[in-house]
Amino acid sequence: MSTPRSDLRARVAAVAASSAGALLLVVPAMRYRIDRVTCDAWPELTSTAREQLAFVAAIALLTVGWATMVRRAPARLGPVLLLAAIVHAAAIVPPPFLSQDPLYYAALGHAAHAPYQPISTVLGAEHPLVRALPAEWRLGTSAYFPGFHAVAWAVARVAGDDVALHLRLFQLVGALTMLAAAGLVGRAVGGDGAGRAAALVAFAPLAIVEGTTSAHNDGWLALAAAGFALLATRGRPRLGALALVAGVAIKLTAVVPAAYSCLAEFIAAARARLTTRRRWLVALTVVAAAIVVAGIVAAPHLRKLTNVLGSPRDTVDQCTSRTLDCGVRFGLRWLWQAHTAAFVINVAFRLGGVAFLLWAALRGSRSSGRLVSTAPLFVGLFYLAFAGYSQPWYFLPLAALLPFAEGPHARALASLLVTEVAWYPMHLLFSCTEVPPLPPWVEGTAGVLQMLIVNLPPLVYLLRDRRRTAPPWAAGDGAARA
Amino acid sequence: MLATASAPASPLFTLHALGSVIQGGLWLVFLLVAGLPRLLAEREAVARALAEDPRPAIVEQSWFATRLGRPPVVIPFLAAQLEVAGLWSHQPLVDAVARGDFGRIVVSFDLEGETSGGHADRFHPVVLRAMRDRYRLLTRDAGLYVYAPK
Numbered sequence: 001m002s003t004p005r006s007d008l009r010a011r012v013a014a015v016a017a018s019s020a021g022a023l024l025l026v027v028p029a030m031r032y033r034i035d036r037v038t039c040d041a042w043p044e045l046t047s048t049a050r051e052q053l054a055f056v057a058a059i060a061l062l063t064v065g066w067a068t069m070v071r072r073a074p075a076r077l078g079p080v081l082l083l084a085a086i087v088h089a090a091a092i093v094p095p096p097f098l099s100q101d102p103l104y105y106a107a108l109g110h111a112a113h114a115p116y117q118p119i120s121t122v123l124g125a126e127h128p129l130v131r132a133l134p135a136e137w138r139l140g141t142s143a144y145f146p147g148f149h150a151v152a153w154a155v156a157r158v159a160g161d162d163v164a165l166h167l168r169l170f171q172l173v174g175a176l177t178m179l180a181a182a183g184l185v186g187r188a189v190g191g192d193g194a195g196r197a198a199a200l201v202a203f204a205p206l207a208i209v210e211g212t213t214s215a216h217n218d219g220w221l222a223l224a225a226a227g228f229a230l231l232a233t234r235g236r237p238r239l240g241a242l243a244l245v246a247g248v249a250i251k252l253t254a255v256v257p258a259a260y261s262c263l264a265e266f267i268a269a270a271r272a273r274l275t276t277r278r279r280w281l282v283a284l285t286v287v288a289a290a291i292v293v294a295g296i297v298a299a300p301h302l303r304k305l306t307n308v309l310g311s312p313r314d315t316v317d318q319c320t321s322r323t324l325d326c327g328v329r330f331g332l333r334w335l336w337q338a339h340t341a342a343f344v345i346n347v348a349f350r351l352g353g354v355a356f357l358l359w360a361a362l363r364g365s366r367s368s369g370r371l372v373s374t375a376p377l378f379v380g381l382f383y384l385a386f387a388g389y390s391q392p393w394y395f396l397p398l399a400a401l402l403p404f405a406e407g408p409h410a411r412a413l414a415s416l417l418v419t420e421v422a423w424y425p426m427h428l429l430f431s432c433t434e435v436p437p438l439p440p441w442v443e444g445t446a447g448v449l450q451m452l453i454v455n456l457p458p459l460v461y462l463l464r465d466r467r468r469t470a471p472p473w474a475a476g477d478g479a480a481r482a
Numbered sequence: 483m484l485a486t487a488s489a490p491a492s493p494l495f496t497l498h499a500l501g502s503v504i505q506g507g508l509w510l511v512f513l514l515v516a517g518l519p520r521l522l523a524e525r526e527a528v529a530r531a532l533a534e535d536p537r538p539a540i541v542e543q544s545w546f547a548t549r550l551g552r553p554p555v556v557i558p559f560l561a562a563q564l565e566v567a568g569l570w571s572h573q574p575l576v577d578a579v580a581r582g583d584f585g586r587i588v589v590s591f592d593l594e595g596e597t598s599g600g601h602a603d604r605f606h607p608v609v610l611r612a613m614r615d616r617y618r619l620l621t622r623d624a625g626l627y628v629y630a631p632k
Contacts (some may be wrong), residue, residue: 327502328505381494385494390611409495414494439521441521444509448509448510452502452510455502456499459503461502462495
């Protein structure tokens, strides 16, 4: 039985645990910070036990803080956002250390006028921000779109040539996007559930680690997803779809949720206005038109598309070891040199992704409620199973959609917001082992362990929650079971 | 919050998580039961091969040489790909192979057979030709092919 005093104590404990977890990230961050540590001076494998343990402890504290705050969050949105701001401020203390993306953001801000030319050509090879990049990135071009180029440009105007200041400003932007997403989601849910919904987003370990500390620009996609949820729950699903489409101004991966909402809206409109026969005619026309338009639009980028699909002649895969098909493809190549079979598996999973998109859109087209409640499953499972190349920060939009998840898979999806960052100690150990290389046996084992860490907790929750009718955080106690 | 009580869409999710966990478990067992013993056997085989000749050696899996305190003459994959990209010249390496400067060459495939898959990514055809011309098979040990100058 909770009392106002015990609630207050629980909230203070939650903020303390989450803030302590965020601050504890300083230990690995100071050893691996991206603005100072490169592969040339990567810490010795055997000398980093303290950093690995600190990281694991930090994730444990963040998880405890998250779970506690979700259970005992104030009903009102304002206090939750205030408490979340404390945690995200703490998350800015450790410098980025898990991904070198923010270094590229920093350089990109100075090359925003010519983002699709090699960055060392635009800025010069001796520019301090170019020199800060990994060697293989210096000839790279932007993987982002004008919306993010504008953000990076604005940060660059403030930070000048100060690399560390760039990173701090990107962290601040990341924190603001995550807090704004939490605010919008809180408003979408409204009533007594507003504070809890916002806590679910803002206190999620993934939101803190990837959204703020690592400063990934996918925070903007989380904001777009939150905008979608707000508009859809208020009976404006088409405007919601536009919010997701706006995410494409940041980066290409935003196409995934945008395609889901647009397709669902299209199906809903067709269902409402057309007879069955005409629906098929329209559907065939639209598919044909989509193929033509995609052909025209995709033609200049065909090389990137074929990189994703690969070819039967490939002998290596572009995929992350945490995805199911990656392990299968690797096995086919390594054990049996079955490169064509590996290619077929790759294509099958990518086609499976298209089928899953169609299924999710059909399901979401039934009603606004279904549209919003299918979205977290679609986004989570698509990036987990069908993207092939799946990084933890791709799941930031899932954080914004999680409050709307349905009972049977709500806790499984929630667990992804922990497990997707829980395997990082292995990444820190092995991300710079190409020179000198380690035996594939060691890296293979690390990959397998990553796969287990990411997938085992969701599996346990899926099996336990088969008959759960509402998420545990739903108003009126979601522990209700059928 | 929307606590929609609807037909669960979780079978696919469950299937994926279950498939991933089973696959991860199988891989783990395989790596421990089959991969680790083979790795240890190969490690010892390279140690035996390199102990016979103190001169520099080319070892396809260069970490085996590195752990013995023998600096890798070349990291095959990087060298081959840099050569293909025109960012590095392998000519000094080819010349050294042709002179027989390396006491041992240890690879995990038969130099006289067809070079495919990952091996082909690691060695440029010109380097392979120089190896075939100047080196002979000394022994096969733990699945590795050990070559010495003719």
